[in-house]
Amino acid sequence: MNDSEQTAQISEEGEVGIVEYQDFVSTEPFHFESGGSIPELRLRYETYGHLNEAKDNAILICHALTGDHHCAGVYSMDERKPGWWNFMIGPGKPINTSEYFVICSNALGGCQGSSGPGSINPETGKPYNLDFPKLTVRDMVRAQSQLIDSLGIDRLHAVVGGSMGGMQTFQWAIDYPDRVGRYIALACAARHNAQTIAFNDTGRQAIITDPGWQNGNYTAENGPDQGLAVARMMAHITYLSDVGLEHKFGRKRRASAKEHFDIEFEVESYLRYQGQSFVTRFDANSYLYLTKALDRFDLHAPESLDDTLSGVTAPGLVVGFTSDWLYPPQGNRELVESLLRLGKDASYAELAMDYGHDSFLVRAPKLYDLIRRFLHR
């Protein structure tokens, strides 16, 4: 990150400060696109700012695969690390909480408090594990729509998200055209290509072939931690870029490794840490379900991309990043090309950044400006 990027958090901006999560619970059965159902639905979420009287100033943030509902603020003044999009959300920030009521929920299928494979099935008193129904991005969005209903909101001012969040954003615009005022999708794709499916399946195999997985029936103390860590190491490489890794690590070495296969290069240390820390915060079954939902997501089906997007009415902004090789620029562009072919109000911006797929999670004033202005358009 260069200096100009780091100084972007200018003094007129405030912080959302201490936040609390809440749980939305529906005791009605929730039916999945696959035909399966769960007897109750729980979504953990946070909100920042205030819903106005007209209830028309709400912005829904959709997080990425391994993100969560905690996208701004801190849980206590001792917390060193604020929510994952804290530089984007707050009083005076690009997503301005002095103006908007911001909502972010943990995705259905996740593991941070929303219903997912690790949740307790109230009918059995045990975790669902693989009895949790097959999951799609459409299911995630429909669960969110029930949360929005519960808040008394008919129509969102905007839906905003990156990566898996961008896919949800499109799904909102497709499934609920009357409820979406505008949408912003970052580092998105209409569908995974073969290479992305290949990486995801390799990660899933790392988990599934870990003896700790036990067909999904592991306990917290004895799960597929090694497999999950390996899956994360590999995926983490795909979230960055070769140029970004080279700038950050190159071939820098640590103190010389004594044992064979000890950490020798700095990049190994970084990656192994990413793998290990992921295990402490993420559930292996959730990882399996969510990556599968992403692999199955396909806006080109059942007919064509144009057909799928034909009912979209909200104006949309799509932002691709030059160094993103997981959801590359051309995959972002094709979404906007389709929208433009259909005569929709849609814009595309492509930002030259070296952070790969994760560029949307990096402090970058040029991204702030795009989002701030599009929300006000």
Added chain:
Amino acid sequence: MNDSEQTAQISEEGEVGIVEYQDFVSTEPFHFESGGSIPELRLRYETYGHLNEAKDNAILICHALTGDHHCAGVYSMDERKPGWWNFMIGPGKPINTSEYFVICSNALGGCQGSSGPGSINPETGKPYNLDFPKLTVRDMVRAQSQLIDSLGIDRLHAVVGGSMGGMQTFQWAIDYPDRVGRYIALACAARHNAQTIAFNDTGRQAIITDPGWQNGNYTAENGPDQGLAVARMMAHITYLSDVGLEHKFGRKRRASAKEHFDIEFEVESYLRYQGQSFVTRFDANSYLYLTKALDRFDLHAPESLDDTLSGVTAPGLVVGFTSDWLYPPQGNRELVESLLRLGKDASYAELAMDYGHDSFLVRAPKLYDLIRRFLHR
């Protein structure tokens, strides 16, 4: 592979036919660059064609990471799959065995008959496992030089190799300038960048954290098979290209998966098969040693690339492939740029092919012609 590429094996070409491997054994201790040693050295190798009286028509082929000494011919007429470069080597083929005496040895550290971590240490009667010394590309080349000595060959007509084989090729030209008539390095690199080290370390972690690994002291019946398969799946993706995978598989599906996380997409089936079949032919400890040797390989060290290459005297041809993102074209170009800066006789060709890093293993007449002509220059 398109039709024009498949018809490249024209009728005037012959086959080397049935071949046998041989073992070179030196009962002198072999000393490694790291300071370690083994009490005897064994290299398994094959030869095709005939060494002439002047002993000046020998070409050494250096294989890639998971390749072996069996690069042409078949072991029996029942064998369906010939050696890995069979389309390149034979009577009338680009590396013409009617003219040249072709040698290919299994790399030191490998697992196909040459001394490696899985070999029996004659001093203990047990496999070396992690007692095998730390390995470098220079060690591999020095072991090959002893094999060449044993064949009574002073000077090779050429050294040829791709990927790890390309690195060995350069090491030959650097360490034995008087013994190399010319060299051809395909899909090569002066060193690994951070991303490549990151992928390799992820693969190593998949193996090392597999409970079957047992700090390297596994048995053939109970090894880190799952970890090795995952490492291979991931590595295999890096050997191909997104475009190549998309052409071959796209989002083609198999009969619908009944169980969660069964194979759903064709690309998953292909990759899982690659992982499983790799386990039957490759040793996990060899994989660890060889990838480490590659990660440590660095022609920019100890001083600079120009300094390292300053003693090269042989003419060289380097071939990069446009879709190779593991050892990308710029890494191949920088080798030749350095050689040209130094006033050496060096050429670079960049072939537009969609097969990624593995392009050099694919039948491609445009590559044949380059190799055939350069060997005759």
